[in-house]
Amino acid sequence: MYRLILVSLLLTILYYLLRHMFRGFKTPLQNGQGNPSSSTPDDEQDQMIQDPVCHIFVPRRIALIELIGGREYCFCSKECVKKFRDEHPI
Ligand SMILES: [Zn+2]
Numbered sequence: 001m002y003r004l005i006l007v008s009l010l011l012t013i014l015y016y017l018l019r020h021m022f023r024g025f026k027t028p029l030q031n032g033q034g035n036p037s038s039s040t041p042d043d044e045q046d047q048m049i050q051d052p053v054c055h056i057f058v059p060r061r062i063a064l065i066e067l068i069g070g071r072e073y074c075f076c077s078k079e080c081v082k083k084f085r086d087e088h089p090i
Contacts, residue, residue: 049074053083
């Protein structure tokens, strides 16, 4: 039981660290882009997108975004990307 608590605690810390890292990377990259629209990047990152293969919803922030046939698709894993590419040869 003690192990379980420890693991969940570590996962929580890892999650916050990753979240912090992504935010840190984003800010300098977004500067100088000159985006006049008022959409906030954070909202976009939190958007839930459906994986076309296994149909689960993935937050855009952690999804694997692939450009296939000129369209953007979001996947939960590399396995799903592979499956999708196999089923949709360009
Ligand atoms: Zn998937």
